Structure formats: C-alpha cells, structure tokens
Amino acid sequence: MIINHPLLGPRDSSEFSYLGDAALLNRPSAKSETATDDFYRYQYLRDNPPGEHRELWYHEHGDRSWLVITRNMTTHAITKVELARDVKRAMIEASKS
Amino acid sequence: MRYSAFRIAIEALKGHKGWKPVWRKPEPKPDYDIIIIGGGGHGLATAHYLASKFNQKRIAVLEKGWIGGGNVGRNTTIIRSNYLLHGNEGFYEFSLKLWEGLEQDVNYNAMVSQRGVLNLYHSDPQRDAYARRGNAMILNGADAKLLDSAAVRKMYPFLNFDDARFPIQGGLLQPRGGTVRHDAVAWGYAHAADKNGVDIIENCEVTGFKIEQGRCIGVETTRGYIGATKVGVAVAGNSSRVMAMAGMQLPLESHVLQAFVSEGLKPLIDGVITYGAGHFYVSQSDKGGLVFGGDIDGYNSYAQRGNLPVIEDVCEGGMSLMPNIGKARILRMWGGIVDMSMDGSPIIDKTHIEGLYFNGGWCYGGFKATPASGYAFAHLITTDMPHKTAQAYRMDRFARGLMIDEKGQGAQPNLH
Structure with missing residues (x-):
C-alpha cells in the first residue's frame, strides 16, 4: 500500500506502524460519572467495519507524524490522508462551538 | 454411509460407483431448535x-x-x-x-499426523521461559521436552545453528503436536x-x-x-x-494473516519448526510442499489477501533459519481474515x-x-x-x- 503523506508525498506503508481505529483520538473524560464504562468501551470495543475505516498510522521510519487515514478494509483503497494533529484540532474546535 | 477398509474393497469390485455425497443438500426448514x-x-x-x-x-x-x-x-x-x-x-x-x-x-480420514512441534530458542532467558512453559504444559496433562542444541541438530542438521543474531541453543518440543489435513x-x-x-x-x-x-x-x-x-x-x-x-x-479487530506453499520438494522436514525470533514457521506437507508463514500484516482488513512487505519479511525469516530453501520457488499463497482480540485469546x-x-x-x-x-x-x-x-x-x-x-x-x- 502507498500512503500519500500530506507533507511528504507518496510513501510505502512499511515506513509506518499501525495503531487502530481513529476513535482513539476521542478519549473520554476521567471526570465523567460513567468513566469506568466509557474507558472500557474506549480501550476494548471496536466497530471493525468491512467498508471505510478511519485509522491512526504513525510515520515511524519517517517524519514521526501521526496520520488519520481513511481506508476501505475490503479493498485496501486509501481515499483520504490527514495529519492527526489537524483532525484533533478540528474535533476540539467542533466541541467548543 | 460408513467408511471402512471393507467398504473400499466392495467399491473396488463395483467400479467405485456406489460412493455417495459426504453430506446432503437439504432445503431450510421453517424453524429449528x-x-x-x-x-x-x-x-x-x-x-x-x-x-x-x-x-x-x-x-x-x-x-x-x-x-x-x-x-x-x-x-x-x-x-x-503449547x-x-x-x-x-x-x-x-x-x-x-x-x-x-x-x-x-x-x-x-483427516490425516491427523502427530509429527512433533518444535519451538526454537536462542538465548538463556528464552530457554528459561520455555522451561517454564514446558512445565505449565506438563501440569495440564500435555507433553513437553526441552532440547539442547545437540538434540535439535540431530533432528534438523540443516538449520542455521551459528547465526550471528539468533544462534540456535535448543528448542521446546511437543511430540504430540503435528498437522492435520x-x-x-x-x-x-x-x-x-x-x-x-x-x-x-x-x-x-x-x-x-x-x-x-x-x-x-x-x-x-x-x-x-x-x-x-x-x-x-x-x-x-x-x-x-x-x-x-x-x-x-x-473487543475484536479483523486482520489478514498470510501463508505460503513452495513447490514440491523431497522429504526435508518431518515435523513442524517454529522460529519466533525470525517471525517464521514451517512444516512440509505430504505432497512435499513447504507450508510456511509468519506474522499478520498488521492493519485491519477483510480482503483475504495480504501485501508484499510481509511476504518479503517471512521469506527473509525462512532464509535466515534454513538457507538451503533459497532455490525453492513459492507455488501459491493466500490470506485469511482472523478475529484479533484485545488480549490474544478467544x-x-x-x-x-x-x-x-x-x-x-x-x-x-x-x-x-x-x-x-x-x-x-x-x-x-x-x-x-x-x-x-x-x-x-x-x-x-x-x-x-x-x-x-x-x-x-x-x-x-x-x-x-
């Protein structure tokens, strides 16, 4: 698989390591009353869909940036590559408004 | 239909015209227990x-x-x-x-063949871990033998014993392990x-x-x-x-795991060898093909096919363990989709x-x-x-x- 890095252009996927579902960016609050259950779901449960999947990849053998990649799990086709930094910032902005 | 040696003899006399399909093809009923x-x-x-x-x-x-x-x-x-x-x-x-x-x-006939599964170790701490594992197996009624390098050499003299990074010090053998068709x-x-x-x-x-x-x-x-x-x-x-x-x-992710078969070779490996340090394991089928594999590809997938970096990694592992397979050609490979759980257990x-x-x-x-x-x-x-x-x-x-x-x-x- 070729990953089209937003800063560095097309790179081989073997330069990256894989973490998992990008829902991991959405860490629950430890102060919530349902924190125990929230963290269980956050840590252990996954949607694992057969189609499009947003996932976190780390450019370990490159610029060490974290990416959010939208990839089809059945065809491996990559449709979108974003810097995780930008995705997280947008999430914080959205939660403020 | 019951399978037996007697049945084969009878069928041989009748020109093998009496064999029936192994299971029926029933229509679904409206409900079941x-x-x-x-x-x-x-x-x-x-x-x-x-x-x-x-x-x-x-x-x-x-x-x-x-x-x-x-x-x-x-x-x-x-x-x-094990x-x-x-x-x-x-x-x-x-x-x-x-x-x-x-x-x-x-x-x-599922060709259950208890030909022995050997896990190699390459260092003193790994040997100690395998001794502990072998004891856990024996405590649970399984069989396990800790072999030193000489005993492994007797079984598989062609392995790369003196590899600089992973010299083979011995292995944990489970003689009752094996393969099944x-x-x-x-x-x-x-x-x-x-x-x-x-x-x-x-x-x-x-x-x-x-x-x-x-x-x-x-x-x-x-x-x-x-x-x-x-x-x-x-x-x-x-x-x-x-x-x-x-x-x-x-608590699961679907991942793809690849496996490979070489062309048919003369008998070389009579058991199963696993080389965890090199991410490679191998056995030889009754038809002579080396059946081998290594790690999962590492990203979620439902594709039933993997990608080239893992193929290269597995073959490198194979070459570092047994350089004598270098000329063997890969005949076919496939990927299976596995449920990877959050703790590696079912x-x-x-x-x-x-x-x-x-x-x-x-x-x-x-x-x-x-x-x-x-x-x-x-x-x-x-x-x-x-x-x-x-x-x-x-x-x-x-x-x-x-x-x-x-x-x-x-x-x-x-x-x-």
Missing part, C-alpha cells in the same frame, strides 16, 4: 458435538458460501497445545486429545453431523437477527426467515460484522441477548482449537454453562480485568 451460523471448522464441530455428545435434535448449520471455505481452508494445519497461561493450556490440551480420537469419532476436518465434521440429522445449508447468508423482548427467536437469511430457539455464531474473521446485526460491538460465551451465543476471537490460532471450540460451544448452548476448560473465555473479561494475555502486549490486537 438450534441454528449455528458459520459452516467452518468451529461451526461444523459444534453441530457434530451437539448432535452426538449432547443429544440435541433439529439442528441447522447456515453457511453463506460453501462449507470450509473460510479459515479452516486457509491455515497452515498445525495442531499443538500455551503457558491458566485458562488457555487446559483448553488447548483438551483440543489436542480430541484431535487424537477425531478420525474414529467422525469416521473420516485441514479441509478433511470440515468435511469429516460435516459428514458426521449430517449422519446425525444436522441440516447443513450452504449458500444461505444470514442478513439479520430477529430479536423480540431481549430474546433471539430466529434469523433472516438470503433463503428466507428461519426460526430458532437458540442461535450460535461461529464466524471468526467476520464476527464484528455479524454481531453488529444484533447491535453488538466486540471468546466462547452467552451474549446479553437471550438465546444468542457467541464463539470467536481466535486470532491466528483457531485451527488447532477446532474440536475443543466445537465441544465447549455445544456444551454452552446446551447447558447455558461454560465447559470446564473454557471458563476463562468470557465476554466480560475485559471489563473485569481478567485478560488472558499470553504475549503481555495489552489491548493492541496487531501485536498479539
């Missing part, structure tokens, strides 16, 4: 033990394609019970004992289950569960609605997909929906578990209680902190 979703090794084994050991009647196995077309047909056929942890080792040893009696039980496992269980009246319904994909007042009362399929008192799901690889239809989210349990049972999360080790998985699942479905060897495989163990993590990797499925 028990429906098993998934006509793979685990689903068919479950149906067989339900009918033969737990006296259940009116059972159907629903399969979306043809039986044995998933992971039971896409593995490297190894059986072993686990460390309590909760795992007893279960896998139960499985190995069932393998030993499988062919007589199902009256089908994988397709024949599916066909054998199908043959035995069918003989006991189980309806094996192929080309019948489940498209939804009918759940009323917290109880599963049937399934929607591509061949119409089928009612059931109890429904068991054994669809590892597609577990998340199927259980999502019941509104459940699972789940056999009831769900919060009454009458709906789940079996999955087998990671890359489901084949060897087939008989015990079927037996334990049949026990659970019949009695609503976990089988004594499968008590640790509960759905809620992650919430309760009772993980069975052989590799100690934590909740990172691609590292197990």
Whole structure:
C-alpha cells in the first residue's frame, strides 16, 4: 500500500506502524460519572467495519507524524490522508462551538 | 454411509460407483431448535458435538458460501497445545486429545499426523521461559521436552545453528503436536453431523437477527426467515460484522494473516519448526510442499489477501533459519481474515441477548482449537454453562480485568 503523506508525498506503508481505529483520538473524560464504562468501551470495543475505516498510522521510519487515514478494509483503497494533529484540532474546535 | 477398509474393497469390485455425497443438500426448514451460523471448522464441530455428545435434535448449520471455505481452508494445519497461561493450556490440551480420537469419532480420514512441534530458542532467558512453559504444559496433562542444541541438530542438521543474531541453543518440543489435513476436518465434521440429522445449508447468508423482548427467536437469511430457539455464531474473521446485526460491538479487530506453499520438494522436514525470533514457521506437507508463514500484516482488513512487505519479511525469516530453501520457488499463497482480540485469546460465551451465543476471537490460532471450540460451544448452548476448560473465555473479561494475555502486549490486537 502507498500512503500519500500530506507533507511528504507518496510513501510505502512499511515506513509506518499501525495503531487502530481513529476513535482513539476521542478519549473520554476521567471526570465523567460513567468513566469506568466509557474507558472500557474506549480501550476494548471496536466497530471493525468491512467498508471505510478511519485509522491512526504513525510515520515511524519517517517524519514521526501521526496520520488519520481513511481506508476501505475490503479493498485496501486509501481515499483520504490527514495529519492527526489537524483532525484533533478540528474535533476540539467542533466541541467548543 | 460408513467408511471402512471393507467398504473400499466392495467399491473396488463395483467400479467405485456406489460412493455417495459426504453430506446432503437439504432445503431450510421453517424453524429449528438450534441454528449455528458459520459452516467452518468451529461451526461444523459444534453441530457434530451437539448432535452426538449432547443429544440435541433439529439442528441447522447456515453457511453463506460453501462449507470450509473460510479459515479452516486457509491455515497452515498445525495442531499443538503449547500455551503457558491458566485458562488457555487446559483448553488447548483438551483440543489436542480430541484431535487424537477425531478420525474414529467422525469416521473420516483427516490425516491427523502427530509429527512433533518444535519451538526454537536462542538465548538463556528464552530457554528459561520455555522451561517454564514446558512445565505449565506438563501440569495440564500435555507433553513437553526441552532440547539442547545437540538434540535439535540431530533432528534438523540443516538449520542455521551459528547465526550471528539468533544462534540456535535448543528448542521446546511437543511430540504430540503435528498437522492435520485441514479441509478433511470440515468435511469429516460435516459428514458426521449430517449422519446425525444436522441440516447443513450452504449458500444461505444470514442478513439479520430477529430479536423480540431481549430474546433471539430466529434469523433472516438470503433463503428466507428461519426460526430458532437458540442461535450460535461461529464466524471468526467476520464476527464484528455479524454481531453488529444484533447491535453488538466486540473487543475484536479483523486482520489478514498470510501463508505460503513452495513447490514440491523431497522429504526435508518431518515435523513442524517454529522460529519466533525470525517471525517464521514451517512444516512440509505430504505432497512435499513447504507450508510456511509468519506474522499478520498488521492493519485491519477483510480482503483475504495480504501485501508484499510481509511476504518479503517471512521469506527473509525462512532464509535466515534454513538457507538451503533459497532455490525453492513459492507455488501459491493466500490470506485469511482472523478475529484479533484485545488480549490474544478467544471468546466462547452467552451474549446479553437471550438465546444468542457467541464463539470467536481466535486470532491466528483457531485451527488447532477446532474440536475443543466445537465441544465447549455445544456444551454452552446446551447447558447455558461454560465447559470446564473454557471458563476463562468470557465476554466480560475485559471489563473485569481478567485478560488472558499470553504475549503481555495489552489491548493492541496487531501485536498479539
């Protein structure tokens, strides 16, 4: 698989390591009353869909940036590559408004 | 139809015109007592033990394609019970004992071959870890022998003993481990289950569960609605997909695991060799092909095919262990989709929906578990209680902190 890095252009996927579902960016609050259950779901449960999947990849053998990649799990086709930094910032902005 | 030497002699005289199909092709009935979703090794084994050991009647196995077309047909056929942890080792040893009696039980030649599984070690700490593992195996009724380098050299003189990075200091041998003809496992269980009246319904994909007042009362399929008192799901690889239809989210990711076969060679390896440090393991099939594999690709996938970096990695591992295979050509390769769980261990349990049972999360080790998985699942479905060897495989163990993590990797499925 070729990953089209937003800063560095097309790179081989073997330069990256894989973490998992990008829902991991959405860490629950430890102060919530349902924190125990929230963290269980956050840590252990996954949607694992057969189609499009947003996932976190780390450019370990490159610029060490974290990416959010939208990839089809059945065809491996990559449709979108974003810097995780930008995705997280947008999430914080959205939660403020 | 019963298979026997006598039967072969009779058929030989009759020009082999009397052989019948190994299982029927029944039409689905409007309802059953028990429906098993998934006509793979685990689903068919479950149906067989339900009918033969737990006296259940009116059972159907629903399969979306043809039986044995998933992971039971896409593995490297190894059986072993060389686990460390309590909760795992007893279960896998139960499985190995069932393998030993499988062919007589199902009256089908599955070519169970206990040719020995050897795990190599390369350092003093690794030797100590294997000594501990061997003791855990023996405590659970399995067999294990710790070999030094001279003993390994006697078995496999052609290995690269003096590798600079991973010199072979010895190995942990399980003589009762070995290989089984994988397709024949599916066909054998199908043959035995069918003989006991189980309806094996192929080309019948489940498209939804009918759940009323917290109880599963049937399934929607591509061949119409089928009612059931109890429904068991054994669809590892597609577990998340199927259980999502019941509104459940699972502690699983689907990953692709590749395997490879070389061209046929003269007899070279009479057992199974695993080289964990080099991410490579190998055995030789009865046709002469080297059957080998390594790590999972490492990213979520439902594709049943992998990518080139892992192929290169596996072949490099093979070359560093046994440079003499360098000229052998790869004949074919395939990928299977496995349920990687959050602790590397499986789940056999009831769900919060009454009458709906789940079996999955087998990671890359489901084949060897087939008989015990079927037996334990049949026990659970019949009695609503976990089988004594499968008590640790509960759905809620992650919430309760009772993980069975052989590799100690934590909740990172691609590292197990």
